Each structure stands twice: as structure tokens, then as C-alpha cells.
Amino acid sequence: MRSKTTVLRVVTLVALVAIVGAACSKSPSASSKKxxxxxxxxxxxxxxxxxxxxxxxxxxxxxxxxxxxxxxxxxxxxxxxxxxxxxxxxxxxxxxxxxxxxxxxxxxxxxxxxxxxxxxxxxxxxxxxxxxxxxxxxxxxxxxxxxxxxxxxxNDDEQGPAGGDYIAKILKPNCAFVTSDDSPYGTALAGTVQTTITNDGGTVQAQINAVQTSNGSVHPTDFSALVTKIQTSGCKAVYYGGYDAEAGLLRTQMTSAGLTDVTLVGGDGIEDTTYATEAKASGEATVATCPCGDIxxxxxxxxxxxxxxxxxxxxxxxxxxxxxxxxxxxxxxxxxxxxxxxxxxxxxxxxxxxxxxxxxxxxxxxxxxLVPSDVKIFYWKDVNQTFTYLGESSQVLAAG
Amino acid sequence: MAVASEQQVGIRRPRIPSAAFGWGGAAALVALLLFFGIRHHVCPSNASAWVSFTITGLRLGFLYAMIALGYTMVYGVLQLLNFAHSEIFMVGSFAGLYAFKTLFGITNANHPNGIGGIYLAVVLAVGLLVAALASGGAAVIMERLAYRPLRRHGASRLAYLITAIGASLFLSNLFYLLDGHSHLGLPFNWPRIAGASPVDYPQVMKKVIVFRIAKVPIDSQTILIVAVAIAMLVVLDLFIRRTRAGKGIRAVAEDPETASLMGVNINGIVVMTFFVGGLMAGAAGLLYGMFFTQALFSMGFVPGIKAFTAAVLGGIGNVRGAVLGGILLGLIENLGVACTGTQWQSVIAFLVLVGVLMFRPTGLLGEQVGG
Amino acid sequence: MPLLELHDVHIHYGGIEAVKGIDLSVEEGEIVTLIGGNGAGKTTTLKTISGVKRPTTGSIAFRDKRIDGRPAHEVAGLGIGHAPEGRRIFGRMSVRDNLAMGLYAASARGSRAEHRRTADEAYQRVFALFPILEERAEQKGGTLSGGQQQMLAIGRALMTRPDLLLLDEPSMGLAPMLVEKIFDVVKEINRQGTTILLIEQNAHMALNAATRGYVIESGSIVLEDSSRNLLGNDQVRKAYLGEE
Incomplete structure (x- = not known):
């Protein structure tokens, strides 16, 4: 009895190894060049x-x-x-x-x-x-x-000011709530944005490092506490330094908490279809900066x-x-x-x-x-659930 | 035999004479912190902010309570920390999602405003049933495949713990791999159920503001969560206290050998415990997924850890303790955020846990099932 | 035909043979006692009869049907009640719920009304034997005194009206006056028609109550006789009755 099951186990194991091995091995392509x-x-x-x-x-x-x-x-x-x-x-x-x-x-x-x-x-x-x-x-x-x-x-020294300037010079809210995830990217970006808005003469309430960034095993979905914080601040603009997966959820949860008139601004980390599809209709009017244009x-x-x-x-x-x-x-x-x-x-x-x-x-x-004169930052806006190209930052700001 | 003679007199916890001082002191400390916090504008002074954090906390707390029951009941019966319970929750969330999507054909694309009326009630009821049964079934299968062999061989506690962690990783990675592609060299595509990216949750019940308390909007899904949670928690409490199976669960939790002398089939009770814990987690999975608009293979991790914390806070093994612990934890971590930042949410929750355990090592209500 | 018959039963704990091939029988209506020192294998034998342990070899028959190897929860339904060593009452349940646990096996089948009837009858029977339990019915089991807990343990085992009652050291840790009282009840239970297999270290009390007795030493039965003869046996008097 015992020996029979052992044999069975060994056979199964060998068969599995064979299957995996066969699938993994690929014949090398013949090529004369190195x-x-x-x-x-x-x-x-x-x-x-x-x-x-x-x-x-x-x-x-x-x-x-x-x-x-x-x-x-x-x-x-x-x-x-x-x-x-x-x-x-x-x-x-x-x-x-x-x-x-x-x-x-x-x-x-x-x-x-x-x-x-x-x-x-x-x-x-x-x-x-x-x-x-x-x-x-x-x-x-x-x-x-x-x-x-x-x-x-x-880098974010160029992207951050573009984000801050958009809030201070275009949106001109009563105050801006600047927040971020805990990534090196998000915290640094939000920090620069905070400085920019303050230098532009705007009012800032900041809570940087408020959200855990998604990775393989952690995926925060509950932003209720942060939303309540934003609600309490009364600010009509929110800057989020971080990535799309969290930003999209933050945006929907802000909207379902009644913050429909609050505009979200973010960096290149949110500028893609995931944000737009996750945030759905509530993502409308979100603005993202990116050192990437629309090719x-x-x-x-x-x-x-x-x-x-x-x-x-x-x-x-x-x-x-x-x-x-x-x-x-x-x-x-x-x-x-x-x-x-x-x-x-x-x-x-x-x-x-x-x-x-x-x-x-x-x-x-x-x-x-890169040599700074070569760097360009662009604005993108969520229109009908896709990020739409607004233009290069200096031109948009100049147009007011 | 030593164990037996201890149990016959019941576990009498040493009463700390200064316990009243301890609780009073803690309350005074919180009050003092609040007073200065509000005076120095660290804490919000308007009522609506506090109401808002309270509601967020209650919503989350009831969800924690529903999940915590699975941890606490299994611990009560087997002294096993079933860390795979968080994945049982995740399974329920996906089951509910596909009940909405496949059974009723409801997606966010074809029903952007959800559904209403009696149809909504039917869809929700069926969805909750499917989610609960899927999680209950998954928990039973897990018990059969992962834990029963260990019990048969009288494995050590450590072996259970490692198996629990293994089962947890297995389930979450299984859902990670169910993405419609071929994996592990197998010559067919795996079904497309979950995968690496979050799956959009059909909002069958649209989040609409139903009423306001101190200007704070209360949305329909929050009401649903609290209502379903209370209903299920009451039914479970009655089940444990009043029914024959419930008595069996309590007896096995207290003394398995004697319970078996009374005619209690221990294996049957263990299966029942996993199943009932799974039912609660599955329903919670649907509510959680729908509220936070998505389901993901790793979604169980954070609420799982929190629910486990809630179970310990209330007294692991104690059903009412898990409910109390869940609601308290939800409130504490959200109200604590009011004067600090959201990054302190978990820190506050765990600090309170450590504080409570220092004064009451067996949790708020003590370790027992039923009671 | 004996009610219970053990034939050549060997029981192991891990690698150690705790019971080394015993033969034992209990006739309907008897009180049979199994006496012996600490670690002689008494409790092991009882646990094996009720299915908590499995015998390595040998047979156990109850009413001529083999029950060895059947799990405890099945044996409980056959008409064997077991008041285990150390009482093992459910300290966190009320006295009433403890007694209800005694009916657990019986409540698997039949209608609600039948259960209610059986339960009412069983409570009355047990409360008649132990009036104190009725007074304390809503109290938690863990708050009872040692003697009351022993009564509860016996009462719990009697709820199903078993044909055979296994009693493991009912006198353990009790004051002499209480021991007498417990043994009076044991005899009363037997008079009411329940066969009893009793394990005791207090050989004097046990042999006075029992009709027959077995003496077990290191896992083997060394003597088997009527209680009267055992009480007169020199070996027993020396080893178990503390007489010179």
C-alpha cells in the first residue's frame, strides 16, 4: 500500500517535470552573427x-x-x-x-x-x-x-512646478490639498508641488505619504479616511503624487463622498488608461502632468x-x-x-x-x-474617460 | 490530564485590582489629547468631520467583524490561526462579482446607474448567497486538503501555522494566475477570472446619498453593509447559542474529547466551523469589493490582517469579542486619523491593540467561544 | 450474553503498551469495578471502550456487536454514557446546557416535539437524583463546587438513559462525606436499571458498591472475583485497602 502510493507519487512528479521541461525548452535560433x-x-x-x-x-x-x-x-x-x-x-x-x-x-x-x-x-x-x-x-x-x-x-523638479503652477495659476482654488503615496516618486513630487503653490501665493494643506503604494501583495483600496481629511479641509483642488491604481480609486471615492467640485491633479504616474477607466465618469477634468507629449x-x-x-x-x-x-x-x-x-x-x-x-x-x-532646455512638460486632461493632450506646459500657462 | 483538571474549574483570569484605574486613565488620556488637539487646531473642531470619521469607521468595523468571526471560530475549535482566511474572503468577492456579471449579466458598462427595486433585492440576495457559499465551500475544501491531514497525524502547532501561510499564498497566487493565459508550461489557457490587475466590480446598487447626519452624506452601500452585517451577526450569534450545532461548536471549543463522548462528531464540527466562517467572509467579500469598486487577488491581505487584529483585540476564540473588536478597530483607526495623518491609521490601530493586550492579555472579552 | 465484553485488548500510547491483553465482561444489571494503582491502565481501558482511543488489537463488543475502532461520537449514540476522569464538565456553559450536551447524540434524529419530551423527561430524572443541579441550572458549570461538578458529570452521562454507565474516579478529590453521597447515588442509579463499570482508586468504596471486581496492575488483569472475595483477599487488602 505504502510502496504503491510512493511509486505513484514519483511517477507523477517525473511526468510533471517532463511537461514543464518540454514547455520551457526552446530551440535556439540559428544565426551566424554574435x-x-x-x-x-x-x-x-x-x-x-x-x-x-x-x-x-x-x-x-x-x-x-x-x-x-x-x-x-x-x-x-x-x-x-x-x-x-x-x-x-x-x-x-x-x-x-x-x-x-x-x-x-x-x-x-x-x-x-x-x-x-x-x-x-x-x-x-x-x-x-x-x-x-x-x-x-x-x-x-x-x-x-x-x-x-x-x-x-x-525629472520631478520640472514636472512638480508644472503641476503646482497649474493649480495656482489656472485652477486658482481657495486652497490646495497636497497628498501622496509612500513611493520615493510620489512624496518627492508632492513636496515640489507644495513648494510651488506656496511660492505662487496659494494656500496649501499638505498630507504627504498618506497612501501605501500598490505592489505585488499590497493593494490599498480604502481611502475613506483620506477622503474625509480632504472633505474637512474644504479645498477645491487636490494634488496627488503617486500612481494611477490608487489615484483612480481616490477619485471615485471622493466623488461618492460628494466632492464632485474638487479637481484632482497628478503627475505622469496617473496619466494612463487605468486611471481613466478606474475613475470612470468621476475622473472627468482630472489633469496630469507628464514629461511625455502626444506623439x-x-x-x-x-x-x-x-x-x-x-x-x-x-x-x-x-x-x-x-x-x-x-x-x-x-x-x-x-x-x-x-x-x-x-x-x-x-x-x-x-x-x-x-x-x-x-x-x-x-x-x-x-x-x-538631459540638458534642461531639451526637457518639456506637457498637460493632459481626462475628457470622456481618456487622457487628452492639452499642450506643452509653458504654452498652456501663458494662455491662462 | 493537567489540562483537564484546569478546565474543570474554568479559566479564572487573575483580576487586576487597578483595572478600573487603567480604563479610567486611558479614557482621561484620550480626553486630554482631544482637548488640546482641538484647541491647537490639530484635530478638527467641527462635528461633521467627527461624524464622517465615525461613519467610515463603523462601515469598515462591521466588515472587519464579519471577517474576524472566521478567524476566531476556527481558533476556538482548533487553536489554529487560519491565515488563509483572508483569501477565503477574496474568493467570495470574486464569486459575488461573477454572480452579478455572469448570472445576471450586469456590468458597469450596461448598467452605469445600477439597478433598483425588487430586482435589486433579488440580485443582491442571490449575489450574497453565491459569495457566501463559494467562500464557505472554499474553506471546507481547504480544511479537507490542508488541515485534516495534519490533524490526522497530530502535527505540531508550527506545522499548522506554516500550512496556513502556504494555503494563503497558494490561493492568492492561484487567482493571480487565473488570467486567461497559459502558465506553468501547461498547453491550455487558464480561465480568465482574476489575474494581475484589479477587476472592475459591478455597482449593482449605485452609491447614492440617502440621508445626511450633520451634513455628512450617508450612501446607500454603507447602509447595505451595516444592515447585512448586523443581520448576519445576529443570526450567527443565535446559531452559536441556540442551535444543536452551535452547542457542538462551543463544546468542541472547550473540550474536544469530552464533546466527542457526548456524541459530537469533531470532524463534522470542524467542517461546520470553517463553513460558517467562510459564509461570513464571503458576504463581506462581496460588500467590500462592491464598495471599493474592484476585486483583486491580493485584496484579502490588508482586511485579513485587520480582522485578525480585531479578533485578538476582542479575545480570540470569542465570537462576541470578534464583533466588538472589529467595530472598535474600525472606529479607532479612523477616529485616530482625525488628529493625525492617514499614514498613521494602522499604527494607531496596532498601538491600541498592544495597549489593550498589556492590560488584558486575553483581549477585551477573554478567549472563549460563545460564553 | 454479557452486556459488554473485552477480549484480549491491547492498547498502545505511542510506542508504549499501556494495556497488555485484558479480558473483561460486564453482565446486564451489574456494578463492576476495575481497581488498580496510578497508571495501571484503568482510564485507558475506559477511553478505549468509549472510542476516544483505538485498541491496537483485540475486540470490544457491546450487546454482541463489535464497537472497537468506532469513533467516540458513534459509540455515544449506542447507549454508553461516560463520566470521564476529572469530571470534564463544560465550565463556560450553564448547568442546563451541560446537561443538554448529554442529549447531543440522541437529538440527531426525531422531531422537535419528541426532543422536547425526551429532554423534559431527562432533566426531571437527573434533577430528581441531584436536586442541587436544578437550583444551579442557570449557573456556569465552572462556578460549581467539586462535588456539584461530579454530580453534573454523572447527570450529563445519564441524560440519554444509557444501558451502560462508565464512571471514572467519581470520588477523586472529594471530601469523605461527599464520596459517600456520590456512591449512594451510584447504587441508586444501578437500582433504577443502569449497568455500571466503575473505576476507582478508592478500592474500599468501590468494592462495597460493586457486585464483582477486577484488579489491574501495569496493564494486566491480575485478579478477578466477586467483591466479597476481593475484600477478603490478602493481596488486595495489602495493596489497595491499606491494611497490614
């Missing part, structure tokens, strides 16, 4: 994945086009991989180590978020692998002076071609950061095309790069931030 790998670090699953996928799809498009010879002959084949961090700073370290220790990886796209950038940065930097983000916007990341880090976009509105032929190719490949229009990460991928492709196929060579290439991409011009300062 292959180098570039990894994208970001959330591919979990509650913030929707902020990463459009950018990934933009980069993937560029790499596929490069391998197909669209940008001229390459000395190597580029394999672009996904490294799923779920957007969490606690998940990234082992994955970052694994990739850093594998010499076939010569570059990293991302990490997508500020928290994971801070957690993964030391690993990438000491391994000497370049890592280029277009969406981790917390300003203080540059304080680490990592030689191999690059930010191919504006589909661009008149440049390259951008229009990109929109066409992207839509053809993925079956959807480009989304948040699709164009920006396409540009990041192009930076890598240009470096490789110029013969730089080691980590250090690519880093040295990026330090001196001057490239006109789809969304802006890329040239880095000594601290590896």
Missing part, C-alpha cells in the same frame, strides 16, 4: 504594469526594426529581454544581479520607476552596465552620481511613421512613454551600430551623444540628466 542582450527592467505584471508596457512596446519595435536592418547593418544581433520587477524596489536586486553578472547583457532599459531605480542602481553601477531610464522621474536619483546611469527625460499629434514624418508602425505591430496606438522608450532604444542601437558592443564603450558613447529623437533632443549634462 548576439548581445539588452534588458528592460520594469513591471510587466502587477498593478502598475500598464505604465510600463507601452514604453516596452516602443523599445521593442525599435530593436526589431534594427535587427531587420531598418537602420543599416549592425555588427551584432540584439536580443531584447523583459525583466519583471513588478515595479518593486524589493524585487529588483536579485534580478539586477543576475543580469549584471551575465556578460552577454550590455545595457539596460529602465528601470521604469524611481523606487526600483534607487534599489537597482548600485548593482548596475558597480557592475558597470549602462542603465537608461525615461520614466523614473524622482530628482534625487541624480544625487548618487552613478557613472552608468542616464535619465533620458525631465500621435506630432507632425514630423518620423513620428508619424513610428505611430503607423507601432499601431501595426501592437494593434493599439502608442501610449505613455512609447515614443520616449523608442528613443532610448535608438540611443542603444546607434551606439551598437557605431561599433560599441561592450558596456563601457556604450557608456562612453552616451556621455557624448547628441541625438535628435522622435520626442526631443538627447544630450546629457555632467550629472547624466
Amino acid at each position: 548576439t548581445v542582450k539588452i534588458a528592460e527592467f520594469g513591471a510587466f505584471t502587477g498593478p502598475v504594469a500598464q505604465l510600463v508596457i507601452p514604453g516596452y512596446q516602443g523599445a521593442k519595435l525599435a530593436f526589431d526594426q534594427a535587427n531587420a536592418g531598418k537602420f543599416g547593418a549592425l555588427p551584432v544581433t540584439i536580443q531584447f529581454t523583459q525583466e519583471d520587477t513588478t515595479g518593486s524596489g524589493t524585487v529588483i536586486p536579485p534580478i539586477a544581479k543576475k543580469v549584471s553578472q551575465d556578460p552577454s547583457f550590455i545595457g539596460v532599459v529602465g528601470p521604469n520607476f524611481s523606487g526600483e531605480s534607487l534599489a537597482g542602481g548600485p548593482i548596475f553601477n558597480s557592475a558597470g552596465i549602462p542603465f537608461v531610464t525615461a520614466s523614473a522621474t524622482k530628482t534625487a536619483i541624480n544625487q548618487n552620481h552613478w557613472a552608468f546611469w542616464f535619465r533620458a527625460n525631465g 500621435t499629434k506630432s507632425t514630423s514624418p518620423d513620428a508619424q511613421a513610428f505611430v503607423k508602425d507601432y499601431t501595426a505591430k501592437w494593434g493599439v496606438a502608442p501610449g505613455i512613454y512609447s515614443g520616449e522608450y523608442y528613443d532610448v532604444a535608438r540611443l542603444y542601437i546607434n551606439a551598437i551600430k557605431a561599433g560599441n558592443i561592450t558596456r563601457t564603450a556604450i557608456k562612453n558613447y552616451l556621455v557624448k551623444v547628441n541625438y535628435v529623437g522622435l520626442t526631443k533632443t538627447y544630450s546629457f549634462q555632467d550629472n547624466h540628466e
Whole structure:
């Protein structure tokens, strides 16, 4: 009896292993060219994945086009991989180590978020692998002076004032309630917004770090206490530093508590379809800032071609950061095309790069931030449950 | 035998003579803090803010109470901390969601303003029934597969605890994987039920403001939550106190061996306990999901921890204690926020728990089922 | 045909053999006592009869039907009442609810009205035996004195009108006067038609009440005789009656 069940168990186990093994093994594609790998670090699953996928799809498009010879002959084949961090700073370290220790990886796209950038940065930097983000916007990341880090976009010192100015100069509420989640991105952004509104002469009630950010296991849904706080403050504008998953719920709960005349403003973390679908009708009139424009509105032929190719490949229009990460991928492709196929060579290439991409011009300062004159912040507004492009911040503010 | 002779005289807790001073002191401290808080404009001075926090607290408290019952009853009968109970709650939430969506075809797209009248009552009743039964069933299956083998082999407490954590991770990850894609190398797609992203909860009952207390709007779903919770809690209390099965549960909680001498089938009582705890959690899952507009594989974690805290606060193993603990916890963590920030919500809740346990280690009402 | 018959019953606790092949029988209407020292295997034997423990080998028959290996809750429904060692009353339930627990097995079948009738009859019967329990009916079991708790434990086991009552050390921890009183009731119960298997360390009281007795030492029956003969037996007098 006993031995029979044991045999059965062993047989079942062997069969399972065989099934899994068969599914996992893939025949390597025959290719005469050497292959180098570039990894994208970001959330591919979990509650913030929707902020990463459009950018990934933009980069993937560029790499596929490069391998197909669209940008001229390459000395190597580029394999672009996904490294799923779920957007969490606690998940990234082992994955970052694994990739850093594998010499076939010569570059990293991302990490997508500020928290994971801070957690993964030391690993990438000491391994000497370049890592280029277009969406981790917390300003203080540059304080680490990592030689191999690059930010191919504006940071929250530029995004925060745009958010604050919108409230103080366009909405002009009796007072603004500034709040945020507990992420490095959200708290820093809200802090900058608070300073901006105060400097603009507005009244601020602040409660920063009020909400726990979603990750793999935690997903706060109950914002009743925060809503009551907002209600008590009587402010007619709320700034939320944080991400869409929480912001959408906060917005619906504000509306069902009767705060229909209170406008919500946020950063690039809320500017996507998840917010709009979660908040539904209550999201109407929400404004988000983003160092990302609407590439589909661009008149440049390259951008229009990109929109066409992207839509053809993925079956959807480009989304948040699709164009920006396409540009990041192009930076890598240009470096490789110029013969730089080691980590250090690519880093040295990026330090001196001057490239006109789809969304802006890329040239880095000594601290590896973009040259400020190249940075642009844009406003987006939730109209009929989709974020609609309002325009570049300086123009919108000037128009009043 | 030592255990037996202790139980025969009943557990007499040492009475702390200064208990009255303790409670009085705590009340005085709270009053003093409030007085200075309001005077220095740290705490809101208008009544409507306090009413608002109270209502938020009651709503959450009743939900905690419903979940806490499952923890407390299972602990009472098996001395097992069933940490997978939070996932039983999650299962109920999804079951209710699909009852609305699949059984009645109600989505937010086709019914943006919910439904009304008798139809609403029917849909809600069926939804609650489906959610409760799904959770009850899931709890029973879990008991069979995860805990019964341990009991048969007389496993240690630690083995139960680790199994409970394992069952919790298994259930939440199972729902994470049920996203319509292929996983674990299996050559078919898993059904699309949950997945990594939140699933929109059909608002069959639209949140409309029904009346106001001190200018604070009270919405229809809050009323529903409180009404359903009170009804179910009363029925459960009667069940435990009055019925034969309820007496069996109390007897097994107090002394399983003697209960079996009386003809109580312990396995039957254990299954019943898991089932009843599941029913309550499932109904709570539907109400919670609908109120907060979504269901997600990880949604059980936070309310689960809070409900467990509530059970300990009231006295784990004690059914009325769990109800009291749940309502108190909901109130404390929301009223505590009034003078601080929302990031202190959980800190305040756990501080109060630690404070109560320092003076009453067995919780507010003591550890017992029924009583 | 004996009411209860144990044949070559071995019982293990973990790896240790606590009962080493005993034979024991109880005829209808008897009071039979099993006497022996601490750890001799008395309580183990009783628990095995009522199904709390399983025998390793051997057979236990009640009214000629095998009951060994059946779970306790099933045995309880067959007409065997058990007042366990240490009384084990439900301290957090009222006296009335404790007695109601005694009817648990019987209340599985039949209509509500029948239950009500059986219950009323059972309460009256038990309250007639132990009037103090009626006075204290609404009190929590845990607040009763030791003697009252023993009465409650016996009363609880009698609720179903069992054919066989298993009594485990009813005199334990009680004052001599109370012990006498309990034993008077035990005899009265027997007179009313209940067969009794009694375990005692107080061999004197037990043998005076019983018709027959067994002496158990380290898991084996060493003597079996009528109570009168056992009371006269030198070995018993020395080991259990404290006489020189």
C-alpha cells in the first residue's frame, strides 16, 4: 500500500517535470552573427504594469526594426529581454544581479520607476552596465552620481512646478490639498508641488505619504479616511503624487463622498488608461502632468511613421512613454551600430551623444540628466474617460 | 490530564485590582489629547468631520467583524490561526462579482446607474448567497486538503501555522494566475477570472446619498453593509447559542474529547466551523469589493490582517469579542486619523491593540467561544 | 450474553503498551469495578471502550456487536454514557446546557416535539437524583463546587438513559462525606436499571458498591472475583485497602 502510493507519487512528479521541461525548452535560433542582450527592467505584471508596457512596446519595435536592418547593418544581433520587477524596489536586486553578472547583457532599459531605480542602481553601477531610464522621474536619483546611469527625460523638479503652477495659476482654488503615496516618486513630487503653490501665493494643506503604494501583495483600496481629511479641509483642488491604481480609486471615492467640485491633479504616474477607466465618469477634468507629449499629434514624418508602425505591430496606438522608450532604444542601437558592443564603450558613447529623437533632443549634462532646455512638460486632461493632450506646459500657462 | 483538571474549574483570569484605574486613565488620556488637539487646531473642531470619521469607521468595523468571526471560530475549535482566511474572503468577492456579471449579466458598462427595486433585492440576495457559499465551500475544501491531514497525524502547532501561510499564498497566487493565459508550461489557457490587475466590480446598487447626519452624506452601500452585517451577526450569534450545532461548536471549543463522548462528531464540527466562517467572509467579500469598486487577488491581505487584529483585540476564540473588536478597530483607526495623518491609521490601530493586550492579555472579552 | 465484553485488548500510547491483553465482561444489571494503582491502565481501558482511543488489537463488543475502532461520537449514540476522569464538565456553559450536551447524540434524529419530551423527561430524572443541579441550572458549570461538578458529570452521562454507565474516579478529590453521597447515588442509579463499570482508586468504596471486581496492575488483569472475595483477599487488602 505504502510502496504503491510512493511509486505513484514519483511517477507523477517525473511526468510533471517532463511537461514543464518540454514547455520551457526552446530551440535556439540559428544565426551566424554574435548576439548581445539588452534588458528592460520594469513591471510587466502587477498593478502598475500598464505604465510600463507601452514604453516596452516602443523599445521593442525599435530593436526589431534594427535587427531587420531598418537602420543599416549592425555588427551584432540584439536580443531584447523583459525583466519583471513588478515595479518593486524589493524585487529588483536579485534580478539586477543576475543580469549584471551575465556578460552577454550590455545595457539596460529602465528601470521604469524611481523606487526600483534607487534599489537597482548600485548593482548596475558597480557592475558597470549602462542603465537608461525615461520614466523614473524622482530628482534625487541624480544625487548618487552613478557613472552608468542616464535619465533620458525631465525629472520631478520640472514636472512638480508644472503641476503646482497649474493649480495656482489656472485652477486658482481657495486652497490646495497636497497628498501622496509612500513611493520615493510620489512624496518627492508632492513636496515640489507644495513648494510651488506656496511660492505662487496659494494656500496649501499638505498630507504627504498618506497612501501605501500598490505592489505585488499590497493593494490599498480604502481611502475613506483620506477622503474625509480632504472633505474637512474644504479645498477645491487636490494634488496627488503617486500612481494611477490608487489615484483612480481616490477619485471615485471622493466623488461618492460628494466632492464632485474638487479637481484632482497628478503627475505622469496617473496619466494612463487605468486611471481613466478606474475613475470612470468621476475622473472627468482630472489633469496630469507628464514629461511625455502626444506623439500621435506630432507632425514630423518620423513620428508619424513610428505611430503607423507601432499601431501595426501592437494593434493599439502608442501610449505613455512609447515614443520616449523608442528613443532610448535608438540611443542603444546607434551606439551598437557605431561599433560599441561592450558596456563601457556604450557608456562612453552616451556621455557624448547628441541625438535628435522622435520626442526631443538627447544630450546629457555632467550629472547624466538631459540638458534642461531639451526637457518639456506637457498637460493632459481626462475628457470622456481618456487622457487628452492639452499642450506643452509653458504654452498652456501663458494662455491662462 | 493537567489540562483537564484546569478546565474543570474554568479559566479564572487573575483580576487586576487597578483595572478600573487603567480604563479610567486611558479614557482621561484620550480626553486630554482631544482637548488640546482641538484647541491647537490639530484635530478638527467641527462635528461633521467627527461624524464622517465615525461613519467610515463603523462601515469598515462591521466588515472587519464579519471577517474576524472566521478567524476566531476556527481558533476556538482548533487553536489554529487560519491565515488563509483572508483569501477565503477574496474568493467570495470574486464569486459575488461573477454572480452579478455572469448570472445576471450586469456590468458597469450596461448598467452605469445600477439597478433598483425588487430586482435589486433579488440580485443582491442571490449575489450574497453565491459569495457566501463559494467562500464557505472554499474553506471546507481547504480544511479537507490542508488541515485534516495534519490533524490526522497530530502535527505540531508550527506545522499548522506554516500550512496556513502556504494555503494563503497558494490561493492568492492561484487567482493571480487565473488570467486567461497559459502558465506553468501547461498547453491550455487558464480561465480568465482574476489575474494581475484589479477587476472592475459591478455597482449593482449605485452609491447614492440617502440621508445626511450633520451634513455628512450617508450612501446607500454603507447602509447595505451595516444592515447585512448586523443581520448576519445576529443570526450567527443565535446559531452559536441556540442551535444543536452551535452547542457542538462551543463544546468542541472547550473540550474536544469530552464533546466527542457526548456524541459530537469533531470532524463534522470542524467542517461546520470553517463553513460558517467562510459564509461570513464571503458576504463581506462581496460588500467590500462592491464598495471599493474592484476585486483583486491580493485584496484579502490588508482586511485579513485587520480582522485578525480585531479578533485578538476582542479575545480570540470569542465570537462576541470578534464583533466588538472589529467595530472598535474600525472606529479607532479612523477616529485616530482625525488628529493625525492617514499614514498613521494602522499604527494607531496596532498601538491600541498592544495597549489593550498589556492590560488584558486575553483581549477585551477573554478567549472563549460563545460564553 | 454479557452486556459488554473485552477480549484480549491491547492498547498502545505511542510506542508504549499501556494495556497488555485484558479480558473483561460486564453482565446486564451489574456494578463492576476495575481497581488498580496510578497508571495501571484503568482510564485507558475506559477511553478505549468509549472510542476516544483505538485498541491496537483485540475486540470490544457491546450487546454482541463489535464497537472497537468506532469513533467516540458513534459509540455515544449506542447507549454508553461516560463520566470521564476529572469530571470534564463544560465550565463556560450553564448547568442546563451541560446537561443538554448529554442529549447531543440522541437529538440527531426525531422531531422537535419528541426532543422536547425526551429532554423534559431527562432533566426531571437527573434533577430528581441531584436536586442541587436544578437550583444551579442557570449557573456556569465552572462556578460549581467539586462535588456539584461530579454530580453534573454523572447527570450529563445519564441524560440519554444509557444501558451502560462508565464512571471514572467519581470520588477523586472529594471530601469523605461527599464520596459517600456520590456512591449512594451510584447504587441508586444501578437500582433504577443502569449497568455500571466503575473505576476507582478508592478500592474500599468501590468494592462495597460493586457486585464483582477486577484488579489491574501495569496493564494486566491480575485478579478477578466477586467483591466479597476481593475484600477478603490478602493481596488486595495489602495493596489497595491499606491494611497490614
